[in-house]
Amino acid sequence: MPFRFALHPLLRGLVLPAALAISAAASTTASAAPEAEQKAPPGKVAHPEPAAAPAKLDNGKSTNALIGLLPPDSVTRHDITLDGHRIGYTATAGTLELRDEKGEPAARVFYVAYVADGQAAEKRPVSFFFNGGPGAGSAFLHLGAAGPQVLNFPAGNPTDGANATLSANPDSWLRFTDMVFIDAVGTGYSLPEHPDDAAKRFYGVKQDGSAFAEAIRIWLGRNNRTRSPKYLVGESYGGIRSIKTAYALQTEQNVPLAGVVMISPAIEMGLLDDRDNPIDDALLLPSLAASAAAASGPVSPAKLDEFYRYAVGSYLTTLANAPPQGDAADAFYGKVASVTGLPKEVVAKERGMLSVQAHDVRSRDGRLYSLYDGTLSIADPYPEGIDNGDSPDPVLFGFGLAYGNAVTGYLAEQLGFRTDLKYDLLDYGVNAAWNFKQDGDLVARSTPDLRKLLALNPSLRVFIANGAFDLACPFSTSRYVVEHLPLGRDRIRLKVYPGGHMLYTRPDSRAALAKDVAALYTRPAP
Known part of the structure; x- marks a missing residue:
């Protein structure tokens, strides 16, 4: 889920208090563990020595006291049944250390990885997920769309977050890809080593893409996955983030991708501001019309x-x-x-x-x-x-916050990652500090990088999923961008599903999305 441009790239100009950080309390959980998980044996957690232990404050380098609350990486064994087939997998909840140009620790990036058993690394895809905001943690895609568990809202009242429950996800993408969910620095459990420098180092369009690219390159190397087909999956501002990260992977980290999946994406911020801009008003209208017609x-x-x-x-x-x-x-x-x-x-x-x-x-x-x-x-x-x-938004300030509550309990109780830190699901301080400028533009553009990626990587494929009733990142903005690309349109698929920005909260749309993405992953390269 993203914010909207001006503060939150979803909130069409709504000014929110910059000091407000909405987070989940670390001691709560949404529901009991589902029966389909935590096998062999249930709940057993291994705590190997992490590749890089959390930074200590007595080393004279870190100025973030919260770093010391990050526990060692936790590795657990699970299985899940998808389409009648049992899949055993290893889950790792831990952190990756980013370093600055002097080799000093710069940030601890939290991630959760799911790796299926017995797969050949050179053939098994691995997907890296992130949400947007800027300032949103990855819990939305993690527990909403693709992870082994899914947060379900009452069918009769989908805005009731208090009665949301976790269960095994019948549409988990683990069926066709390994998955790594990453929290941006300043969100979730990802922490900067030096909070006073975090805005300059991480809270900007280009810096953010470079940080994600570095984290992905580190994970690939540590886990012997450099030969695997690699995909990025971003939601909302994660659309811009996925393009910027893909370009940084290609040009800074020497890592070309097989594909990019964008869900309800912000691709061009200039198309998301409806103040005195006829084109933006026109691109919003079809979502308003679809919402009315759905009645x-x-x-x-x-x-x-x-x-x-x-x-x-x-x-x-x-x-x-x-x-x-x-x-x-x-x-x-x-x-x-x-x-x-x-x-x-x-x-x-x-x-x-x-x-x-x-x-x-x-x-x-x-x-x-x-x-x-x-x-x-x-x-x-x-x-x-x-x-x-x-006027409080029913999703942003309402049932959407249940993802923070759910992920906190899930990480602690089922993946063994226990900490007194709060999980920052939506951090408005990060959002308010974000620098949207790049290369002289007042608002950074993503289409030029997408054009270059499609030209530089002739096998790159892109899948864009939009919700028909999304008024924050309307489906027409994606269509407008794709129709105006001079190249690569034959490698881009755009599909509109029944639903809003978080289209995956509707079970039928979540299932259809998983099926469509699986087809993208299994299609032969062009």
Whole structure:
């Protein structure tokens, strides 16, 4: 899950307190361990000497007292049954040490790796996962989409995080790839050695990509996986992160990739700001329309295409010209209202340029709808109206936080990684400190790096998954980027699923996503 541009690349301009860091308490858990895991023997944990022990404060180098709370790496044995086949695997929860240009410790990067038994390293893919934000830990993809366990929300009330439960994940990607989930520095359990220098060293677009590339190169070397097919999987701002990391792996670490998977990605930040930008408004409209149409039943790909063509056609040209007047305005606002399901007076007030931050756009009939899924709502705490920035998002501030609670208990109780540290699921301090600039651009661009990657690596394949009802990273932004690439479009697949930003919270979409990604991994190289 990402934030939105301005603070949080998901929150379309919503300004949140920079000092607020939402984290999971280290002593809580979501549910009991599922029966499908922790075999041979249940709960047995090995604690080998880690390759690099946590830095000690008495060495005169680290200034982060929290480093001492990181335990040694924990290695556990498990098995899971997927599609009727038992898969035994080893889980490692631990840290990788990053060093600066002088060879001094710079950060401890937390990761969880799952490696299946009895696989040939040169044939078995390995995938590296990360979320976005910037400032989000990897628990969302870990326990939401691909890991051996999945966090399930009540079917009758998907916004109820208090009653979320963990169980074996029938759609785990372990069926077709080994997996390494990595927390960015400043998130999860990943810590900078020198917090005062962390923003300069890690909290920026290029620095972040280089840090991830270094961590991946270290893991590959330590685990004898340099010959394995390698993939990156990023969600939300993780789309930008995956492109920047892929480019850093190629150019800085000598590690070419087999593929990149982007889930609900932010690819070009300039397409995610709906303030006085007709193109961005047009790319948002199809997700608003799909969210409204979903109230009447499934929304077909043909219907999504219809919404897209209207948005980049007559809707966009109308916005780009002088605002319509008289009968023309009445017809235009009426059409937009019918497509989006919003009251015509709200559409007219916004002059057809619909900001999903506006309270009267998000609030209808006493319900407050989410930026992350336009079909999900909670009772509006301020149905009489309130300043836009004070309306809590049902996902960001609600059930999505259950992932922090769940991962804390899972890591401690099932993977043997116990610590008094809190797991920083969403750290707004990291987000507020983020430097989005690069190479003179006020907001770093990813498409130029994607173009170069597709040219430099003729076998690189890209899969992009979007949720139809995602108002934070609308599916149309991905389509727009792909359609405007001058090369490599035949190696990129874009698919839109029923769901929002975290499309995998819907079991059917999670299963479909796993099936589609498996096909990408098993397809012969071009």
